[in-house]
Amino acid sequence: MIEVYxxxxxxxxxxxxxxxRAENNKVTFWVDKKTNKNEVKKAIESVFNVKVIDVNxxxxxxxxxxxGRSEGMTSTRKKVYVTLKEGEKIDIFEGV
Numbered sequence: 133m134i135e136v137y138x139x140x141x142x143x144x145x146x147x148x149x150x151x152x153r154a155e156n157n158k159v160t161f162w163v164d165k166k167t168n169k170n171e172v173k174k175a176i177e178s179v180f181n182v183k184v185i186d187v188n189x190x191x192x193x194x195x196x197x198x199x200g201r202s203e204g205m206t207s208t209r210k211k212v213y214v215t216l217k218e219g220e221k222i223d224i225f226e227g228v
Contacts (some may be wrong), residue, residue, distance in 0.1 A: 136175040137168050143224060144211065158213045165191070171214050179226055183217035191200045 144160040152158050163172055169187040176184050194206040216222070 139175040158215050180192040180222045182220040188213040
């Protein structure tokens with residue numbers, strides 16, 4: 133198993149993720165591309181001391197970007213939506 137702090141890259145704090153968090157008690161994270169749902173669940177539960185009910189994951193393909201004449205691609209990333217138990221919350225999202 134990969135270290136738990138290498139699995140979770142960073143939280144996603146956007147308008148869409150804030151609405152989903154408020155309505156459905158789901159939080160959104162960028163995670164390592166090679167992890168599976170079980171590893172993500174264990175990492176979230178151990179780092180934030182919350183009970184995870186469900187994990188939905190998706191791969192976000194890279195986009196083409198231009199800088200003047202040169203063209204490149206952003207990297208492919210993995211996004212997860214983590215459903216928390218009713219009444220549970222993660223403190224890093226509060227006050228955002």
